[in-house]
Structure formats: structure tokens, C-alpha cells
Amino acid sequence: MNSSKKIKIGIFDSGLGGLTVxxxxxxxxxxxxxxxxxxxxxxxxxxxxxxxxxIKYSQRIVDFFIKKKVDIIIVACNSASSVALNxxxxxxxIIGTIQPSVQSVIKSNNSKLIGIIGTDTTINSKAYNRxxxxxxxxxxxxxxxxxxxxxxxxxxxNTDIAHQIAAKxxxxxxxxxxxxxxxxxxxxxxxxxxxxxxxxxxxxxxLYFIDSGKAITQYLSSKLSxxxxxxxxxxxxxNDKFYITDTSYQFNKLANRFLGxxxxxxxxxxx
Amino acid sequence: MNSSKKIKIGIFDSGLGGLTVxxxxxxxxxxxxxxxxxxxxxxxxxxxxxxxxxIKYSQRIVDFFIKKKVDIIIVACNSASSVALNxxxxxxxIIGTIQPSVQSVIKSNNSKLIGIIGTDTTINSKAYNRxxxxxxxxxxxxxxxxxxxxxxxxxxxNTDIAHQIAAKxxxxxxxxxxxxxxxxxxxxxxxxxxxxxxxxxxxxxxLYFIDSGKAITQYLSSKLSxxxxxxxxxxxxxNDKFYITDTSYQFNKLANRFLGxxxxxxxxxxx
Numbered sequence: 001m002n003s004s005k006k007i008k009i010g011i012f013d014s015g016l017g018g019l020t021v022x023x024x025x026x027x028x029x030x031x032x033x034x035x036x037x038x039x040x041x042x043x044x045x046x047x048x049x050x051x052x053x054x055i056k057y058s059q060r061i062v063d064f065f066i067k068k069k070v071d072i073i074i075v076a077c078n079s080a081s082s083v084a085l086n087x088x089x090x091x092x093x094i095i096g097t098i099q100p101s102v103q104s105v106i107k108s109n110n111s112k113l114i115g116i117i118g119t120d121t122t123i124n125s126k127a128y129n130r131x132x133x134x135x136x137x138x139x140x141x142x143x144x145x146x147x148x149x150x151x152x153x154x155x156x157x158n159t160d161i162a163h164q165i166a167a168k169x170x171x172x173x174x175x176x177x178x179x180x181x182x183x184x185x186x187x188x189x190x191x192x193x194x195x196x197x198x199x200x201x202x203x204x205x206x207l208y209f210i211d212s213g214k215a216i217t218q219y220l221s222s223k224l225s226x227x228x229x230x231x232x233x234x235x236x237x238x239n240d241k242f243y244i245t246d247t248s249y250q251f252n253k254l255a256n257r258f259l260g261x262x263x264x265x266x267x268x269x270x271x
Numbered sequence: 272m273n274s275s276k277k278i279k280i281g282i283f284d285s286g287l288g289g290l291t292v293x294x295x296x297x298x299x300x301x302x303x304x305x306x307x308x309x310x311x312x313x314x315x316x317x318x319x320x321x322x323x324x325x326i327k328y329s330q331r332i333v334d335f336f337i338k339k340k341v342d343i344i345i346v347a348c349n350s351a352s353s354v355a356l357n358x359x360x361x362x363x364x365i366i367g368t369i370q371p372s373v374q375s376v377i378k379s380n381n382s383k384l385i386g387i388i389g390t391d392t393t394i395n396s397k398a399y400n401r402x403x404x405x406x407x408x409x410x411x412x413x414x415x416x417x418x419x420x421x422x423x424x425x426x427x428x429n430t431d432i433a434h435q436i437a438a439k440x441x442x443x444x445x446x447x448x449x450x451x452x453x454x455x456x457x458x459x460x461x462x463x464x465x466x467x468x469x470x471x472x473x474x475x476x477x478l479y480f481i482d483s484g485k486a487i488t489q490y491l492s493s494k495l496s497x498x499x500x501x502x503x504x505x506x507x508x509x510n511d512k513f514y515i516t517d518t519s520y521q522f523n524k525l526a527n528r529f530l531g532x533x534x535x536x537x538x539x540x541x542x
Contacts, residue, residue, distance in 0.1 A: 041319070041320075042314075042320070042324065043313075043314075044319055045319075048312070048315055048316075048519045049312075049313070049517055049519060050517050050518040050519060053313065053517050120520065120521065121520070124520055146421065146424070146425055147418075147421055147422065147425055147427075150417065150418055150421040151418065153417070154417055154418055156418075160435070161432060161435050161436055161439065164431070164432050164435070165432055168430075168432065246320055246321050246324050247321040248319045248320060248321060249391065249392070249395055250391065
């Protein structure tokens, strides 16, 4: 790959949680990349939709990205990665959240007891379990945590209430000698402090947490021969494009929370 | 209206919370009514969508109901009632959640300090405030409670966590001498015991709670000259129709929770 040409990366999610993936990628490879982000707010959240609908919505976005001549597509949504990725027709490389997270686990050489937390759709799809079947001896314990997304969207991720909700969901992991937790939802990195605190109370002191953004960032390094930036760069560049398919009164607030800064120009489109 | 002809009532919501409205109506007027219910699961939840989108989705459903020759349409969704009802083109009577709730307040002859709780869309729309402007001297205090819907959908409405979430939202009502609370969301009647308990701890002992289902049921009595059934009847009749515009793995579980019984045949349609 010609090192003088910037790699154009298309990233999509049903909402704005995928901005955590954009943030990780832009923080690492900013000087060699440009981005298109699409939040499919018209169909948010994918987790409440059927597999057929999620495939249809994802395909439309992929077709849009291909017209925009992206070099690679990132499905920054665990629900879509779990139930749609294998069904999408796409003639550029397309990467979901699952393989990068699984590869991070394999590389970490920790023990083989893995905890996975995600939305109902992701957990019930068993997509992570299937991905681990290609490797020997991993045992997967998974718990769906449907209230984590609304608690993050409410901005309550560091409250006592968030702690109690997390304790109620994660209590099932108490007697299992886990050492790795996959955060199988792009909202969950916002809850990391609360999760660490709850896991400590459950007796898990040295857990290795894998989040989709960091896992994809590592994965792209080998996949695209990308090297991390030597010097820090501004996270937003003028030639990045941000699209949404519907508005809601709070999308700007949420975008700012996931990104840590305002997005100056978001374009509303219909696919 | 000919008393021998059953009144055909079309009810819609973005999801299944509107089944609490169906339940109230069917429990009261079962012998003189038939129902079409539509849950627009393809666009659930309306609360996260723009006003333009909510109007578009609502209009499609209204057109569908009119083709099905309903006599009256109930918008059993506070978000749609708040931001779309006045924009919908409809040549049969159409009733939202707001006027019936406001009429219940007026008739109750309680004091004039009203608390309203609902989703962000409903509360931010100020639609209830505008409805009370037609009457003198009402003072409205409103609080949006975005976590109430997910907590009900998780089945945690009677837990300590639900109590704490409710206390956090409702704390603002502590120093106000309210006597009426409008539950401006069709999910909230499921939380009634928790809400009563929290309000008691805040010093409110004799609150009058208005829920959309009961308010619409009273309102229809005068609007359609309907009399309550003399003898109890089965809530589901064979000629009722239930439609959804998408599936999700848990819609059956949720339908059962709102209705207290399974719906034997739900038809998936595209509008």
C-alpha cells in the first residue's frame, strides 16, 4: 500500500456508540487515515430489530460507503457484527467487532476462561461463542446487560445505581475464575471504572478488558500495515465526514460524550 | 350509533407498551368493540426519532387503519401524541394520550399542581403544558425519566434498583405540594407500586395517578357513548388483529408482560 495515500475508513453503528471506535482509530492512525462515520439513527437501536432488518440496514450503509470509495469498512456495532456481517455483500474488506476481539484474546495468552458482556442481541446470537470454536479449549461465559446502554446514554455510568445494576448482572461471574472480559458493546468502555470496581468486589482483581475500539485498532495494524502516529494529532480532520439518518434532540450531547468533543458538521441523509 | 354494531378501534404504539391501553379498553368495553393493534417495532422507540420521522411513521399507520375501516384511532404512544398527532391527516376520529389525561385532571377537581413524568421526547415537547394552557391556573411540573422504559422492559420494575432510579428522578417533586401525577408513558403503569412507594417517602401520601389507558377508557365513554360491559368478558376476541412491523427475540415476552396473557397470532407486516 502506497504510504503517501491516506486510507479511507468507513465506520458505522446504529447510533453514536461507534464513535468510541472512531476515536480509538483516529487517536492512533490519524496521519494516514480519513474517515466516514455513519450513525443509522433512523433504525436505532439495532438490538431491538430482527436479523433480517439488521442485514437490510447494514447492506444499505455498506453500499453507500462503497459509492464513497472507502478502502475498508468497520462495522462498529456488535449487534450488526453478530447477526449481519456474514450476510453483507461487500467488495472491499469489511471488519466487525468480533474477530478483532477474539484475536486480542488469543494474543493475550491469558487463561482460557472468557467472560463476555453485551446486549441481548449480541449475547443471544452466540456469535462470539462460534468465533472461539475455531480455537481450542476456550470456555465462554456470557451475560446480557440490557440496561448498560440506557444507563450510559443517561450519563449515569459512574453512579451508585450503575454499580448496583452492574453487580446484579455480573454476580453470575463470581464463582468463575475469569481473567478476560470482552466488552461486546461500543457503549461499555464508558462504564469501565464501574465494571472494574464491581468485578473487584466479586473477587476478580486482575481482569484484562477488551473493548471493540482498541481491538479493532490493533487488528488494523496488521491487516493494513498501519503504523501508529509518531506525533499526536487533532482527532477531527476537515476531510472526515459524519452522517446520520435521523436526528434526535440529544444526538449532539451523546456525540460529545462518546468523542469528548463536538462534531462540527454532521450531515443528515436518507439511505 | 347503532348499538348492535361493534365499534372497530385501531390502536398503535411504537412498541408493545400500548397494549396497556388495549387492555384497559378491552376490559371495559369488550362486548361492543373489536380491535386492531399495531406495534411499529421497525421504528421502535419513537422517543429517539425526529419529529418528522414520527409524523411519517404515524401517518403510514393511520392510512393502514383507515383501509381496515376502523371507526376510531387511538395513538397509544405519548411520544407520537406529543409531536405528531396535530400533523396527521385522518378522516376518522383520532385520539392521543394527552387530551384524555388532561380531561381526567379537570374532572378530578383536585388542586391545580400537576406532576408529569414521561420520556425525554414527551417532556421536551411541552405538549402537556400546551394542553393545560386552555384551562386556568394549572401549574405543571414535569420530569423526564428515560430509564423507566428500559427498567420495565427488563422486568425490574419492583426492584430496589427501580426504587433508587425513581427516587433520583422524582426527588425534584419533594418540596412541591402536588396531588396529581400524570403517567405520560404507556410503560409507566407497570411501575405504579414503585412510584407510589417513592412518592410516599417524599411526603406525598394521597396522590391521584392518571394513566393513559384508564384516561382514554373514560374519555371514550363520553366520546362514543360507550357503556362499560355488565358482565366480564375474555380480553382477547377472535376477530381482533395484532400487527407488528418487525420482530425482536423478546416481543412475545413483552407482549405477555403488558397484557398478562399471550397473543395467539401476531402478524408481521411492512407498511
